[in-house]
Amino acid sequence: MSKKPTVQPALHKVIMVGSGGVGKSALTLQFMYDEFVEDYEPTKADSYRKKILLDGEEVQIDILDTAGQEDYAAIRDNYFRSGEGFLCIFSITEDESFQATQEFREQILRVKNDDNIPFLLVGNKCDLEEKRKVSFQEAQDRANKWGVPYVETSAKTREHVDKVFYDLMREIRARKKEENKTSNGRGKDKNKKKKLKCCIL
Amino acid sequence: MDFDSPEVMKDFPGLYSSEKKKGADNDYNDESEKTTKKDMLIGKRKEKKDKKDKDKGYAALEGESSDEASPCKSKKSKTFKFTKSKDKEKEKQKEKHEVTKKSRPKKSEKPQKGRKGFGPSKQIVGGSSELADALPIFGVDLEEACKRGRCHDGIFIPLPIRECVDYIEAAGINFEGVYKISGPKNKVSQIKKLYNNRQVVHFSEYDVPTATSSLKMFLRDLPEPIFTNDLLIRFEEAGAILNYNTREKHLKTLVESLPSVNRLLLGWLVVHLHNISLKKHVNKMDKQALAQALNHTFHVSSRLLHALLLHQEALFPNLTITKYYPPLDSGSALPDDPVIIEKELSKLESLLSQIHWEMQNGHISKTREEHLWEVQRITTELKRKLKKFAKTESSQPDQAKSSQEKQEDNAKDELDNTKDELDNAEVQDQATVVISEEPEAPKLEQASDENKLEEEKEIHVEEKGDCSGILKDQQRSDSEEDEYTDSEITSTDSELLEECQYFDEKIVTMKIKNNLLKELIETLMMNINKEKMEIGEYQRQILNLKRGLPQRPPYKKCLKDPNSFHEVQTLLARENHMLQIKKLHLVRQVMEQTEQCIDLTAKLKYTFKDIKDQKIMQGKDITTKTP
Numbered sequence: 092m093s094k095k096p097t098v099q100p101a102l103h104k105v106i107m108v109g110s111g112g113v114g115k116s117a118l119t120l121q122f123m124y125d126e127f128v129e130d131y132e133p134t135k136a137d138s139y140r141k142k143i144l145l146d147g148e149e150v151q152i153d154i155l156d157t158a159g160q161e162d163y164a165a166i167r168d169n170y171f172r173s174g175e176g177f178l179c180i181f182s183i184t185e186d187e188s189f190q191a192t193q194e195f196r197e198q199i200l201r202v203k204n205d206d207n208i209p210f211l212l213v214g215n216k217c218d219l220e221e222k223r224k225v226s227f228q229e230a231q232d233r234a235n236k237w238g239v240p241y242v243e244t245s246a247k248t249r250e251h252v253d254k255v256f257y258d259l260m261r262e263i264r265a266r267k268k269e270e271n272k273t274s275n276g277r278g279k280d281k282n283k284k285k286k287l288k289c290c291i292l
Numbered sequence: 293m294d295f296d297s298p299e300v301m302k303d304f305p306g307l308y309s310s311e312k313k314k315g316a317d318n319d320y321n322d323e324s325e326k327t328t329k330k331d332m333l334i335g336k337r338k339e340k341k342d343k344k345d346k347d348k349g350y351a352a353l354e355g356e357s358s359d360e361a362s363p364c365k366s367k368k369s370k371t372f373k374f375t376k377s378k379d380k381e382k383e384k385q386k387e388k389h390e391v392t393k394k395s396r397p398k399k400s401e402k403p404q405k406g407r408k409g410f411g412p413s414k415q416i417v418g419g420s421s422e423l424a425d426a427l428p429i430f431g432v433d434l435e436e437a438c439k440r441g442r443c444h445d446g447i448f449i450p451l452p453i454r455e456c457v458d459y460i461e462a463a464g465i466n467f468e469g470v471y472k473i474s475g476p477k478n479k480v481s482q483i484k485k486l487y488n489n490r491q492v493v494h495f496s497e498y499d500v501p502t503a504t505s506s507l508k509m510f511l512r513d514l515p516e517p518i519f520t521n522d523l524l525i526r527f528e529e530a531g532a533i534l535n536y537n538t539r540e541k542h543l544k545t546l547v548e549s550l551p552s553v554n555r556l557l558l559g560w561l562v563v564h565l566h567n568i569s570l571k572k573h574v575n576k577m578d579k580q581a582l583a584q585a586l587n588h589t590f591h592v593s594s595r596l597l598h599a600l601l602l603h604q605e606a607l608f609p610n611l612t613i614t615k616y617y618p619p620l621d622s623g624s625a626l627p628d629d630p631v632i633i634e635k636e637l638s639k640l641e642s643l644l645s646q647i648h649w650e651m652q653n654g655h656i657s658k659t660r661e662e663h664l665w666e667v668q669r670i671t672t673e674l675k676r677k678l679k680k681f682a683k684t685e686s687s688q689p690d691q692a693k694s695s696q697e698k699q700e701d702n703a704k705d706e707l708d709n710t711k712d713e714l715d716n717a718e719v720q721d722q723a724t725v726v727i728s729e730e731p732e733a734p735k736l737e738q739a740s741d742e743n744k745l746e747e748e749k750e751i752h753v754e755e756k757g758d759c760s761g762i763l764k765d766q767q768r769s770d771s772e773e774d775e776y777t778d779s780e781i782t783s784t785d786s787e788l789l790e791e792c793q794y795f796d797e798k799i800v801t802m803k804i805k806n807n808l809l810k811e812l813i814e815t816l817m818m819n820i821n822k823e824k825m826e827i828g829e830y831q832r833q834i835l836n837l838k839r840g841l842p843q844r845p846p847y848k849k850c851l852k853d854p855n856s857f858h859e860v861q862t863l864l865a866r867e868n869h870m871l872q873i874k875k876l877h878l879v880r881q882v883m884e885q886t887e888q889c890i891d892l893t894a895k896l897k898y899t900f901k902d903i904k905d906q907k908i909m910q911g912k913d914i915t916t917k918t919p
């Protein structure tokens with residue numbers, strides 16, 4: 092007997108983080124609906140689901156597009172907790188947004204309590220090369236330091252848009268397989284940690 | 293089985309406190325106490341195990357906890373009998389929690405089976421039983437219950453009440469003995485548990501008595517009666533007034549001084565019970581019978597409850613019972629009409645903020661998180677739809693409006709709807725019942741409308757969004773042959789002209805009354821001030837005397853023996869008490885008569901006045917309030 096296809100396709104939960112205006116929504120909409128919106132409209136929180144073929148396997152992706160602003164920090168934490176993978180976006184045209192990625196990384200690690208959480212550093216708006224403020228090397232160094240991949244994208248030209256989502260999903264999938272392989276003991280341990288955390292909160 | 297032995301009462305003081313007086317519906321709370329030997333044993337074993345486990349650090353892996361306030365009983369338990377001792381009872385109480393854990397999953401499974409097309413078809417909210425423990429909906433302060441069991445259409449009534457009422461209005465209105473016949477205890481506590489667990493309840497899988505008993509249980513479990521401890525006695529007093537108009541006036545004042553949450557809930561229930569009574573020929577429950585079936589639930593006399601039902605139109609004019617449609621879930625088809633989308637969006641936002649709030653309070657579970665993503669997804673989808681619509685409609689901006697008009701049944705509704713757009717209840721609420729003081733014709737004079745708004749300002753704020761739907765004219769014509777027939781309002785003719793004249797008269801008499809009442813208040817205030825000054829004067833005199841004179845010899849000296857002293861004292865106290873009561877009665881009579889006088893004077897003055905004059909007057913001081 093070969094593998095039976097599961098009734099319900101695997102579901103991977105991806106969260107977009109980064110300062111306001113870096114292109115989180117633009118990337119999400121480009122990936123979801125192949126569309127690019129020129130005008131900027133701040134997001135509070137939006138969630139999308141899409142069925143895709145990941146290396147021949149049908150999977151579902153849940154994308155949560157969050158707000159960059161601090162106002163929604165409390166809401167964001169509720170989502171971070173349930174995220175399985177993170178795309179940390181900055182705009183290569185804005186150094187501030189690059190600096191902010193450090194803060195986001197820390198927030199995620201704090202909430203997830205897991206250094207190996209699937210995570211990609213994404214430099215967006217790479218179509219605006221002439222306005223570049225963050226060098227490729229600079230960003231690559233930070234990614235190396237964190238032990239995560241660095242990819243440059245353009246939500247406008249769709250360059251590497253699919254790539255960042257697919258790469259992240261592969262990481263999530265690998266991570267889940269690994270978790271399944273390791274005995275239940277580890278899973279229990281993790282559960283316990285979670286519960287303890289809840290109590291503290 | 294002797295579960296109702298006094299020992300139970302000792303161990304659980306207050307458990308039966310609200311039930312002591314009643315015979316008919318001593319319901320479900322005792323249910324929680326009936327734990328079986330078997331359960332107890334399990335409980336004991338579990339407790340021991342728990343202690344060991346905790347040391348090992350496995351405590352967190354124990355099964356789901358559950359609502360401590362009403363642990364449910366496993367079905368089997370009925371077959372076991374045992375004689376319990378006081379000690380056992382105590383143990384049981386300790387172990388209640390554990391026992392519940394054991395039996396809970398069984399309970400919650402049941403209603404999930406064979407669900408019929410009522411509400412969301414998917415059990416999305418589940419498992420977060422720690423929420424039921426920490427933030428139950430039953431048995432907590434009313435405002436808190438409204439927050440926890442939130443109706444996301446902006447109507448601040450606890451979800452269990454809302455859904456019970458909806459179901460009873462739909463399925464129970466023709467049920468003989470509705471509200472009189474109690475539902476099975478185990479089912480009622482099952483419903484309570486489902487609500488506390490934030491699970492979906494499908495009353496269609498139960499029956500009318502279960503729904504009515506659940507509603508009763510909710511009200512009885514409230515820590516404070518719906519009339520509030522402060523006003524309860526005054527309500528009773530007002531309900532006992534014999535004169536119809538005076539009684540109505542007093543009740544109205546009291547209803548208006550209730551906290552808005554209580555007022556809305558009371559109105560909702562009174563209007564609902566009134567609706568039930570309209571079908572008394574079928575359901576055999578007239579207002580009297582309903583009052584008797586429910587007065588203990590409300591913690592009041594049946595006389596007061598009956599009075600409220602009789603005066604419901606005056607007390608809660610324009611209050612509509614709107615059916616609650618929960619926010620959309622992933623199973624539901626998304627609406628296309630932008631107006632409906634807006635409404636759905638506001639419900640979803642409300643739901644989202646509630647989930648976030650619960651999570652921020654530390655109630656996080658896998659199902660809760662799933663739910664959050666799902667609700668967020670539907671919200672996003674609807675927002676996209678709305679955006680698309682806005683784009684395509686920018687060329688024909690009128691369509692949104694016309695589609696709204698489609699939903700409206702008459703001009704009056706539209707007026708209300710545009711006033712409180714966002715918070716408005718579902719458009720599907722067309723089928724719901726609307727109660728209004730008079731059968732209103734669409735072309736009411738603006739003046740009378742405004743006047744009403746003025747009068748009902750408070751209630752309007754609370755009940756915004758309640759006014760969509762069909763006006764039910766038969767409300768009035770169908771209404772009971774009340775024992776108090778001297779109702780001043782008797783307009784059943786809906787001829788427009790008469791309507792206008794009627795409102796004219798009403799306004800003018802009210803204006804006159806207004807002035808007279810102001811005069812009355814002035815004179816009363818003057819009297820009060822005079823008396824205050826007198827009191828001050830006397831106090832000063834007493835002080836002066838005390839300072840000047842030596843201490844008064846004690847009374848004891850004048851009496852021969854302490855016994856007679858006591859006798860005299862009690863006699864005097866009794867007499868004083870009776871005089872106090874007499875005084876209260878007289879004061880009330882004086883006030884009633886004064887008010888009647890004012891009524892009559894106003895009517896007299898109206899008949900003498902020229903209508904044109906009045907119209908000018910009415911235009912001038914439309915804003916003056918009736919005290």
Ligand SMILES: Nc1nc2c(ncn2[C@@H]2O[C@H](COP(=O)(O)OP(=O)(O)O)[C@@H](O)[C@H]2O)c(=O)[nH]1
Nearest residue numbers: 111112113114115116117129131216245246247
């Ligand atoms: N040129 C260019 N503009 C972009 C790109 N991504 C986003 N934008 C623009 O940047 C602005 C902010 O994008 P948005 O997705 O709303 O940012 P968010 O706040 O991170 O969601 C919008 O005006 C987008 O049109 C990109 O890759 N290239």
Ligand SMILES: [Mg+2]
Nearest residue numbers: 115116133134
């Ligand atoms: Mg955005």
